[in-house]
Amino acid sequence: MTADNQDREGGAVSRLWGAVVDGVAAVGTLMIGVLMVIICADIVARNAMGASLPLVSEAGALLVVTLVALQLGATIRARRLARAEFLLLALQARSPRAAALLRAAFNALGAVILGIIAFATLRVFEKDWNAAEFIGVPGIATLPTWPFRLLVLAGFTIAAIEFAFATLSALRRAVRGQA
Amino acid sequence: QESISLTVASSHPTVVPWVGMIQTHFMARTDEILAQTGTYKIEWNEAFGGQLYKANATLTSVEEGITDVGWVFSFLEQAKLPLSQASSNAPFSSANPPAILAVMEELYETNEAFRNEWEQHNLKVLGFTATDLYDIYTKTPMTGIDDIAGMKISAPGVLGNWLRGTDANAVDGALTTYYTDVQTGVSDGVLTLALGALPIKLYEVAPIINRFDAGGSFSGAIAINRDSWDGLPEEVQNAMIEAGKYYTVSHGEDLVAKHEFALNKMVELGAGQSVPVQIVDMPEGELAKWANKLPNIAKEWAEPLDARGIPASEFLSAYLEGLRARGEVPVRDWDK
Amino acid sequence: MTPLEIGIYAIFALLVLIAIGLPIGIGMLSVSFAGVALIRNDTVATRMMAQVANDSLEEYLFAVVPLFVLMGLLVTVSGVGRDTFDVFQRLMRRVSAGLGMATVFANAVFASITGISIASATVFSRIAVPEMRRHGYTSRFATGVVAGSSVLGMLIPPSLLMIVYAVLAEQSVGRMFLAGIGPGLLLSAVFCVTILLLAYARPSFVFEAEDKAGEDAPIGLSELLRKALPILSLMVLVLGGLYGGFLNPTEAGAAGAFGALVIALMRRSLDRKTFWGLLVETGQITVSVLFLILAATFFSRMLALSGVPRELSELFLAGGIGPYGFLLLYLLLIIALGCLIDSISIMLIVLPIALPIAQAAGFDMIWFGVLTVIAVEVGLLTPPFGLSVYTIKSAMNDPDLGIGEIFRGAVPFILAMLVCIALIILFPPIATWLARL
């Protein structure tokens, strides 16, 4: 369940990158707490004072997207994305090098796919920025969406880079003939 | 005969009247016109009911070509379609949906800023949509708008503005939550449309329909992706333009008929309840009284947009003038 | 290639990619991207994928996932599970194989405050298994009971699987929760019958030694109340709030997580480090679930463009096998997939294809959902990949306990689940009566 560190080089770059991934994920982790608190506040406000708090449902929805994006890199790093590993493990037992190459290919595909998402999210961000996109109701309460969009963009970018790092380390293992 | 493949999609299912009419009126009329010469035939690939995108992405999905043709729900595009919000920020200006639709259709031709706000999103508008009329659904009859002071009223976020100044507490909600909200006392009543109230059986828990006939609003448009449009032969384009106009008119008439039908249907279905469904007509002048209780929400909406160079005040006047020219009498002169 | 062919190739490509070990979410995104690029073009594919990534998770309802997961993890550390087991252990102390049944009952009650089966498996492998061993039960049976009854965690509300199904099938989460109660009670009963039958007909499967630990002291009323109070108050808060109409599902999750936090703090089972660890764990479970939902959304939109679901439903329903033939094949497919991949992935791969067919067949979608959830949960117990079994193995941390031993112990409970599925197919009101009330 913990990150598989055996293949991680102990270099400064790698450690620094790990800190970036974990730091960004921590922001996402905090958002789970924020979510719990604002929703509980809304329950109290509605049942005790009879009126909903503004923005809670819209901000809650936006927080979900954001926290998933922010924690995606750390989840990839911890190898917690759902997958079926049997054939891969069987292959690994017979040919560690082939298994490492296959892992490198998977990680590269992940980097490409998440890279495309990050790249295309840049456009979504630009549009939100240009249109001054917001949630809520003007005259009651509003919140601009671009800061969330920026975090989503950062999250997918970091996740793509994490996959790219994983590709490199799998390739290194393939060269050395390790699993 | 040349066949042309087009995807048509919506976030809402075809049981929603104006989505169903995309099939029965817009598509059918287009096919009918094209059949006259038989040169072209459209193969429609239908993806209604949120198969391709949800209500939060109706504009971008047409813009980006995820669908060729789709219904754009302007209520949920407050930032990207600011001028299109005029009617819901100038409430109760007309209880005549066909007039609202006619004015919006005309403004689309004559008001460059309005047309631009749509066309800059890489699309071409073919037809327009509006809502039916708003009423307040409660458990006990009201005598006028003063009665909602202190009540908890469910309304979708955007319409929270219509309750400011009435001393009612706005409870955020959506069609899917109203029934249980009222049933369990989360709210005491709902501000909603007859066409929305009927399918969710709101009358079972809030059997009194306090009839304000609080005006309809502009709600969106049938649009086609600009790249898809540019690739169509002129004959097909002309057929679609004509079908779009037919759609808009038919939809307006349908709103009037369906609104009355829905009200009557609720009375009929709820006749046997312990508290039978009852339509309580609000006295003359109550709607004006309600409108005058509100802060000037039209001004609050328009001024920040004016400041950003979006001519909202001008558009607001044009909208209300258009209604007046068609004999409608807005209950409050939001533009003056 | 026609769009239909592209869609069919995409499904096969996905199955192959998953089989060779590609992360399932990445697999769904890749084949969907390729599919849309071929059906339309690569610009549309890129924009559609970005839209899915940015918009599809933007739903208030999805906040329910981290909140119920957090609640489940908090009750796991706070010792609420042990108290529940204590209560049932003392109540059942004179019954034959009573500890086995106490485990089932404690799981059923614990299930009503957690939405994830791994929480149940973790808690009861540490509490119930040592107690059963002490009283002379075989380790095979003891772990098998825990594995089997852990599936109740995602059948009795709240339930992560019900939430996922409700989202994909556009059903009300509240109703799906209600629909799990009847089948959850039925399954508990069938488990108890199974335990009694085993103790009677195959005692060597259940017991390996005389019970030398002796009888536990009976439980006094005040102690019973003290132990039952935390779990009862959480049940009232979550289920009472939900069905009393004070809370929507998302709010029930938030209130439940907050309530569990209060209980954990009052029992001093939470320091800052543990709490942060729980939040991080919550985040990673949430991401793995919601990232799959995101990817499955793109997959189902690609399929909608290809027309595969429409064609398949015509094939199944107009062809020879009919609605019930389809249902049988569908359940078998799910159980087969359950041998290899995790519960939520199965639902997200299969439902985009199966839901339109089930709808066209005129099935009650709530009933269909309950059958889906139970069939998916069979996979928690089947080798080679059985998540509940793996969880027990790692929670027990006992090198002498083989994984095969736990899988063998779970076999009777797999059979019991199949019986339960058959009963719900024959008597749909077990699932639908409460939900449609």
Ligand code: NA
């Ligand atoms: Na549960």
Ligand code: NA
């Ligand atoms: Na399995």
